[in-house]
Amino acid sequence: MAADAQAPTEVLVPEEAAPTPAGDGIRLSAHPRARRHIAIAKGWGGLLAFVLVLKLSRGAGLPWPDAIERALVGGIVGYLALWAIAQTVWRHIALAELEDLRRRLVAKAEEQQSERERLIAAAEAERAAAQARAEAAAAAPTP
Secondary structure (H helix, E strand, O other): OHHHHHOOOOOOOOOOOOOOOOOOOOOHHHOHHHHHHHHHHHHHHHHHHHHHHHHHHHHOOOOHHHHHHHHHHHHHHHHHHHHHHHHHHHHHHHHHHHHHHHHHHHHHHHHHHHHHHHHHHHHHHHHHHHHHHHHHHHHOOOO
16 A cells, blocks of 8 residues: 555546647737727827826916926826727627627528538439339330
């Protein structure tokens, strides 16, 4: 029993374990419309936040250097905020587009399957009719 206690233990991994998928998966950076719209949103978010903070800072009576410093920080915050919002929106849009594509592909596959089944049934009916005609011709007496 002491020999069994000192035997090395091994972790057994099932051979049919699914391998990790290779590739990058789905990325918004590869989606042309998403990439463009996210870039536009980031630009407008930074610019509008900069202008808004600058206007509010100057309206509060801050000197120009302080107002510009705050506006730069506000612009960065606006840039990041609109980037996060655009990413979230486009993630949902991309998933909806994928689901729509999946549904269309499933519908097309089902349509093709039913067409195949119809053609197979027609071919089997034609073969059965030809076989029946051949049997009838063989059974008919020749004059």
